[in-house]
Amino acid sequence: MVEVINVNKSFGENHVLDDVSAQFEKGKVNLIIGQSGQGKSVLAKCMVGLHEVDSGQILYDGRDFTQLNRYERSKIRQEIGMLFQGSALFDSMTVEGNIMFPLIMFTKMTKGEMKKRVDFCLERVNLSGKNNLFPSECSGGMQKRIGIARAISMNPQYLYCDEPNSGLDPQTSILIDGLIKDITSEYQMTTIVITHDMNSVIEIGDSVIFIYEGKNWWQGNRESIITTDNPEIGNFVYASQFMKDIRTSMQEKRG
Amino acid sequence: MKNIGKYILMLKVVFTKPNKWRVFFERLIEELNGIGINSLPIVALMSAFMGGVIALQTASNMSSPLLPAYTIGYITQSSTILEFSPTIISLILAGKIGSNIASEIGTMRVTEQIDALEIMGVNSLNFLVLPKITAAVLFFPILVIFSMALSMFGGWMSLVLSDLSTTEEYVLGLRTFFDPFNIKYALTKTVVFGFLIVSVSSFYGYYVTGGSLDVGRASTQAVVSSSVAILIANFLLTQMILL
Numbered sequence: 001m002v003e004v005i006n007v008n009k010s011f012g013e014n015h016v017l018d019d020v021s022a023q024f025e026k027g028k029v030n031l032i033i034g035q036s037g038q039g040k041s042v043l044a045k046c047m048v049g050l051h052e053v054d055s056g057q058i059l060y061d062g063r064d065f066t067q068l069n070r071y072e073r074s075k076i077r078q079e080i081g082m083l084f085q086g087s088a089l090f091d092s093m094t095v096e097g098n099i100m101f102p103l104i105m106f107t108k109m110t111k112g113e114m115k116k117r118v119d120f121c122l123e124r125v126n127l128s129g130k131n132n133l134f135p136s137e138c139s140g141g142m143q144k145r146i147g148i149a150r151a152i153s154m155n156p157q158y159l160y161c162d163e164p165n166s167g168l169d170p171q172t173s174i175l176i177d178g179l180i181k182d183i184t185s186e187y188q189m190t191t192i193v194i195t196h197d198m199n200s201v202i203e204i205g206d207s208v209i210f211i212y213e214g215k216n217w218w219q220g221n222r223e224s225i226i227t228t229d230n231p232e233i234g235n236f237v238y239a240s241q242f243m244k245d246i247r248t249s250m251q252e253k254r255g
Numbered sequence: 256m257k258n259i260g261k262y263i264l265m266l267k268v269v270f271t272k273p274n275k276w277r278v279f280f281e282r283l284i285e286e287l288n289g290i291g292i293n294s295l296p297i298v299a300l301m302s303a304f305m306g307g308v309i310a311l312q313t314a315s316n317m318s319s320p321l322l323p324a325y326t327i328g329y330i331t332q333s334s335t336i337l338e339f340s341p342t343i344i345s346l347i348l349a350g351k352i353g354s355n356i357a358s359e360i361g362t363m364r365v366t367e368q369i370d371a372l373e374i375m376g377v378n379s380l381n382f383l384v385l386p387k388i389t390a391a392v393l394f395f396p397i398l399v400i401f402s403m404a405l406s407m408f409g410g411w412m413s414l415v416l417s418d419l420s421t422t423e424e425y426v427l428g429l430r431t432f433f434d435p436f437n438i439k440y441a442l443t444k445t446v447v448f449g450f451l452i453v454s455v456s457s458f459y460g461y462y463v464t465g466g467s468l469d470v471g472r473a474s475t476q477a478v479v480s481s482s483v484a485i486l487i488a489n490f491l492l493t494q495m496i497l498l
Binding site: 049050070073074075076077078082084086088089090091101102104105106160 | 274275278362366367368370371373374375376377378
């Protein structure tokens with residue numbers, strides 16, 4: 001489990017995170033949603049240590065990440081996998097090189113064992129046999145899947161996904177969402193997904209946190225987000241005509 | 256001043272023990288190839304022509320019969336060893352290698368590849384920059400020795416082809432008043448210049464924010480700043496070592 005307790009973060013005069021607290025449970029897909037510029041990416045970056053918090057605690061199964069030195073953080077980070085918005089694959093390496101990289105850096109596996117693990121991870125994301133391609137030779141959806149394969153190569157306990165569906169067509173988005181949900185329950189990871197895609201919320205949102213004006217404005221799940229009366233969430237969830245139509249039909253059904 | 260402080264803090268993180276020595280040595284070999292071997296053609300071309308021009312300009316100013324014929328060789332040798340090979344070649348390499356390093360690391364930064372390294376638990380500065388600095392410090396002296404030899408060869412070619420001097424007179428000039436200490440001085444400068452080029456360029460690449468336009472700006476800034484650093488270091492080292 002990952003816990004965020006009273007986290008504050010400012011950039012100069014701009015107070016981005018205002019006393020945010022939240023819990024992200026193990027074996028569940030936990031979504032952080034919100035409009036652009038409300039602080040959800042900053043919260044995730046604080047949680048993985050890419051930004052330092054001004055105050056507050058970030059606990060990884062009770063270990064306070066904010067109080068650790070560089071070496072101790074490195075140890076926890078080896079338990080974290082992350083899928084980046086732009087995939088962040090290493091251009092100079094092949095698909096195999098990308099997935100093998102954390103294994104080379106942090107394990108004592110033999111070349112054969114690492115190769116086996118790479119093949120397993122690629123098979124898990126339905127990309128068997130793509131070992132020797134370079135990232136530039138792969139489509140956006142493939143790059144995301146390679147990113148997931150790299151993220152799970154070290155058997156992480158915590159998985160972060162930063163807007164995993166951005167720039168993907170609806171079918172590929174559903175595929176990526178399904179993959180995230182499956183591997184979360186399969187490996188019992190604590191998965192945290194940052195998104196503003198309502199389809200993802202409905203598909204995989206076991207737990208949902210709505211960040212608004214730097215605060216944890218609302219917390220619930222994919223069912224309760226549809227029925228909540230909170231006006232800020234209403235503006236976010238029912239921004240599209242499609243969702244408005246769903247709401248109208250639900251209201252009509254209720255009479 | 257803020258940047259100098261940030262640069263020193265960066266170096267503190269760069270010079271830590273690598274996560275895995277085997278990976279470090281593999282990266283070092285790659286960088287020796289990228290920074291060193293790939294620079295040989297430009298260094299060869301620049302040095303041969305530079306030596307040729309120095310020899311021709313010296314010959315064109317040799318109007319006094321009181322000056323011995325070997326002066327051309329002597330001036331070519333001393334100016335090449337003391338200044339042209341270490342400093343001018345380093346300035347050229349600041350343009351070639353500096354912009355390359357800043358844009359490579361800068362692109363990694365804006366495409367979140369550096370963040371990916373950090374989240375994996377890799378010390379990204381150590382992983383990316385230490386092999387580059389080590390490669391530059393090891394290979395720059397070799398490049399400069401190569402440059403010195405080719406410069407003198409270029410001088411000889413230009414004189415013989417223009418019929419301005421003989422091989423014997425030129426070689427006598429090269430050997431006259433030759434002081435091996437000058438080579439030590441030149442190589443010391445080169446090691447410092449190599450370190451400055453790579454570390455300053457890495458600094459601008461690593462801390463870039465924004466997009467591709469900013470990577471371009473960082474690349475230009477890296478070349479300008481490392482060139483200025485070379486000129487200042489050249490002055491200080493000359494003061495300290497030669498005087």
